[in-house]
Amino acid sequence: MSPASFPAPDLHASQSALRRGATTATQLLNASLAAAQSSACEHAWVVAPTAADVHDQLASLERRHGQDLPHTPLAGLAVSVKDLFDVADQVTTAGSRVLGPDGVNLPAAKADATAVARLRAAGAVIFGRTQMSEFAFSGVGVNPHHGTPRNPCDATTHRIPGGSSSGGAVTVAAGAAWAALGSDTGGSIRIPAALCGIVGFKSSAQWVPTDGAFPLSTTLDTVAAMTLSVRDAILLHEVLAARSVVRSPTGLRDCRFAVPQHTVLDGLDATVARAFERSLSILSAAGAHIVDVALPELGEAADMQTRCTFPAAEAFSVQRTWVQDHAALYDPRVLARVLRGGTMLAGDYIELQRARTDWMRRVNQAIAPFDALLSPTVPMVAPPLAEVAPGTERDEAFFAANARLLRNTALGNLLDGCGLSLPCHRDGELPVGLMLWHGNGRDDSVLHAAQLVERALEAA
Numbered sequence: 518m519s520p521a522s523f524p525a526p527d528l529h530a531s532q533s534a535l536r537r538g539a540t541t542a543t544q545l546l547n548a549s550l551a552a553a554q555s556s557a558c559e560h561a562w563v564v565a566p567t568a569a570d571v572h573d574q575l576a577s578l579e580r581r582h583g584q585d586l587p588h589t590p591l592a593g594l595a596v597s598v599k600d601l602f603d604v605a606d607q608v609t610t611a612g613s614r615v616l617g618p619d620g621v622n623l624p625a626a627k628a629d630a631t632a633v634a635r636l637r638a639a640g641a642v643i644f645g646r647t648q649m650s651e652f653a654f655s656g657v658g659v660n661p662h663h664g665t666p667r668n669p670c671d672a673t674t675h676r677i678p679g680g681s682s683s684g685g686a687v688t689v690a691a692g693a694a695w696a697a698l699g700s701d702t703g704g705s706i707r708i709p710a711a712l713c714g715i716v717g718f719k720s721s722a723q724w725v726p727t728d729g730a731f732p733l734s735t736t737l738d739t740v741a742a743m744t745l746s747v748r749d750a751i752l753l754h755e756v757l758a759a760r761s762v763v764r765s766p767t768g769l770r771d772c773r774f775a776v777p778q779h780t781v782l783d784g785l786d787a788t789v790a791r792a793f794e795r796s797l798s799i800l801s802a803a804g805a806h807i808v809d810v811a812l813p814e815l816g817e818a819a820d821m822q823t824r825c826t827f828p829a830a831e832a833f834s835v836q837r838t839w840v841q842d843h844a845a846l847y848d849p850r851v852l853a854r855v856l857r858g859g860t861m862l863a864g865d866y867i868e869l870q871r872a873r874t875d876w877m878r879r880v881n882q883a884i885a886p887f888d889a890l891l892s893p894t895v896p897m898v899a900p901p902l903a904e905v906a907p908g909t910e911r912d913e914a915f916f917a918a919n920a921r922l923l924r925n926t927a928l929g930n931l932l933d934g935c936g937l938s939l940p941c942h943r944d945g946e947l948p949v950g951l952m953l954w955h956g957n958g959r960d961d962s963v964l965h966a967a968q969l970v971e972r973a974l975e976a977a
Contacts, residue, residue, distance in 0.1 A: 630729025704926025711950025833858030894950030
């Protein structure tokens with residue numbers, strides 16, 4: 518089984534090559550620049566990386582770290598940054614026209630977002646600003662202002678990349694960046710990772726500060742990264758969270774996984790169902806203990822949010838004057854959801870908070886005995902862009918796809934938990950993500966289990 522056909526070794530392998538003297542950071546950055554300028558990364562950039570800026574950054578890192586640069590966590594390698602993070606002396610537009618010169622006309626950021634600053638301190642070259650769904654308000658990844666990146670998994674059909682961290686996923690999958698900084702409010706890391714055939718880890722939200730990141734939902738927003746492997750995901754989490762992941766000596770035979778039978782398995786398309794069942798069979802044969810659990814509480818999530826959602830209410834609180842003064846500059850699909858936040862009552866918002874707290878308590882109690890839950894990351898493979906492209910005649914299809922894409926991943930955000938998507942498809946199949954997830958603070962358990970799962974799938 519070959520879960521993914523990566524265009525290059527992962528960050529760890531490249532860092533090892535740098536330490537051995539088998540390559541140089543300049544050579545690897547030039548390769549990243551060539552990939553960034555290729556057709557595979559068309560529309561992936563809001564601000565594309567330039568050779569002058571990239572090599573200036575490398576020179577600065579070499580002056581700071583000297584011979585130790587290859588031994589820094591990120592070794593002078595390219596990491597792309599989603600357009601909602603502040604980068605010093607650049608304007609953060611969050612994939613919109615609203616924050617640009619025709620609208621609010623924000624000034625350039627005075628300092629890096631905390632996450633960007635941590636990447637730099639770890640030796641990263643900040644490699645362009647990547648495309649996203651406007652204001653991060655979609656799991657599809659369509660952007661009518663700058664164009665929608667093409668999913669690298671299909672050279673013949675322009676398929677969606679997933680969102681909202683669309684451009685970041687494409688830069689990693691296309692070999693332009695070794696990792697991509699993104700955000701996850703309802704699945705915006707894990708959805709594009711699944712659809713593009715890479716790894717995406719959403720940590721528990723408290724680990725990485727959101728300072729300098731444009732908010733969608735202050736309740737649910739999480740800062741995290743997409744990578745080529747689970748071991749790279751662990752490395753990026755350690756950099757972004759400024760903490761060490763606790764390693765475990767246990768093996769796959771010591772893992773207990775729960776497979777929820779409610780909600781997350783509904784309506785799987787044939788490719789996803791086949792890949793998921795095959796993965797469970799491989800893991801079971803390798804000795805993992807896999808238990809079906811009903812977990813009917815998952816079905817309550819949609820009903821809980823019928824009258825109010827955190828993203829709509831909290832986005833409106835930030836953008837209330839903009840939707841009045843600059844409505845014509847919005848993606849109409851985003852505008853409609855932000856405006857809906859303005860119709861929500863304070864009592865409904867408070868009731869949602871209460872209901873969520875009770876729901877989290879009951880779900881966490883049910884899943885506590887397990888190392889992780891297993892489910893498909895999303896129930897579908899990436900649809901063609903033509904089905905959901907901007908246009909009122911495709912709005913119904915767009916919103917249906919958006920709801921399907923977010924269904925499984927958003928449960929983890931509502932749970933205030935952590936989750937990782939890793940590829941589980943075979944060569945010749947469209948990418949499918951296998952998601953390992955759990956409650957708040959169970960990050961190390963999920964990361965350890967994911968590394969064991971990744972090895973088992975690669976060996977099968």
